[in-house]
Amino acid sequence: MEAMLQHGISRGRVAEALQMARATLWRRARRTGTQKKRVHRCRRMPHPDDATLLAWIKRLKAEHPYWGARRIRAYLLRKHRLRGLSRRRVNRLMKAHGLSAPRIRTKRTRRCHLPPPAPTAPNQLWEMDMTGGVTEQGERFYAIVIEDVYSRRIVGAGVFARCRAAEWVDVLDAALRREFPQGSRGMGLVLRVDNGCQPTSRYFVRYAAECGVRLQYTGYSSPRENGHVERLIRTLKEEVIWVREFWDLDEVRAAVSEFVEFYNGEYPHSALGYASPDDMKREWRLLQNAA
Numbered sequence: 001m002e003a004m005l006q007h008g009i010s011r012g013r014v015a016e017a018l019q020m021a022r023a024t025l026w027r028r029a030r031r032t033g034t035q036k037k038r039v040h041r042c043r044r045m046p047h048p049d050d051a052t053l054l055a056w057i058k059r060l061k062a063e064h065p066y067w068g069a070r071r072i073r074a075y076l077l078r079k080h081r082l083r084g085l086s087r088r089r090v091n092r093l094m095k096a097h098g099l100s101a102p103r104i105r106t107k108r109t110r111r112c113h114l115p116p117p118a119p120t121a122p123n124q125l126w127e128m129d130m131t132g133g134v135t136e137q138g139e140r141f142y143a144i145v146i147e148d149v150y151s152r153r154i155v156g157a158g159v160f161a162r163c164r165a166a167e168w169v170d171v172l173d174a175a176l177r178r179e180f181p182q183g184s185r186g187m188g189l190v191l192r193v194d195n196g197c198q199p200t201s202r203y204f205v206r207y208a209a210e211c212g213v214r215l216q217y218t219g220y221s222s223p224r225e226n227g228h229v230e231r232l233i234r235t236l237k238e239e240v241i242w243v244r245e246f247w248d249l250d251e252v253r254a255a256v257s258e259f260v261e262f263y264n265g266e267y268p269h270s271a272l273g274y275a276s277p278d279d280m281k282r283e284w285r286l287l288q289n290a291a
Helices: 002-006 011-018 022-032 050-063 069-080 087-096 165-179 202-210 223-241 249-265 277-290
Strands: 125-134 140-148 154-160 190-193 214-217
Touching: 050 069, 050 087, 069 087, 125 165, 125 223, 140 165, 140 223, 140 249, 154 165, 154 249, 165 202, 190 223, 202 214, 223 249, 249 277
Parallel strands: 125 190, 190 214
Antiparallel strands: 125 140, 140 154
């Protein structure tokens, strides 16, 4: 219990993992003095003035032009260890200097279907998809990514000049070897994919079966059923493909590799309370060790 609280995990999540009432947890923390050792009580910077804050925002917008006020605020709070920073203040400065992110409005469709069960741990459910682009030389490239739905970590990624089933197998094989060094058979991994020609090919289906991976296909013309990786694809476009020009495939591979490292380790993910995917997995491990 003390180790989890010292790592900054909230008392609510600790109490849930230990199946303990919050009041009991609070009394034990006060008795042992654990509440004074929590990470968020360490020394933090005072509130920055508007000029300093605006400089930070401009620097972030230059690197991440599609970030909005919420994500910028969350990143600055963690990066500079600020005592407090309201979203309204960040939003005011961004609006005043024309730095607000463009709003993308989508028409929602009503569907009557039950949502699939949510995973309760990492490496239970993955989603896989791809996107593409063109280099300055007119060479087409395809980026294939795999995302862990629970932690939102990118567990597999690759950039290729072609988009056959063989490339999909290469990315999946590398991800399985990295995440399951002892083998993936019998681990109950589910891989959710669309109905493209690559994931429905006999080669891909046979490889997944040999590795003990159960394929789960979305409905036709139903991208929302694969929504986690679809949103990841959009982030990849906003952070890399749409905002940069590449001379050849090597530059694309380097940029995607850098993006994966940043996304897993530092990206403030809105679905995770603006924590990073690595933070989410680290918190899960601490909860498991204490249970």
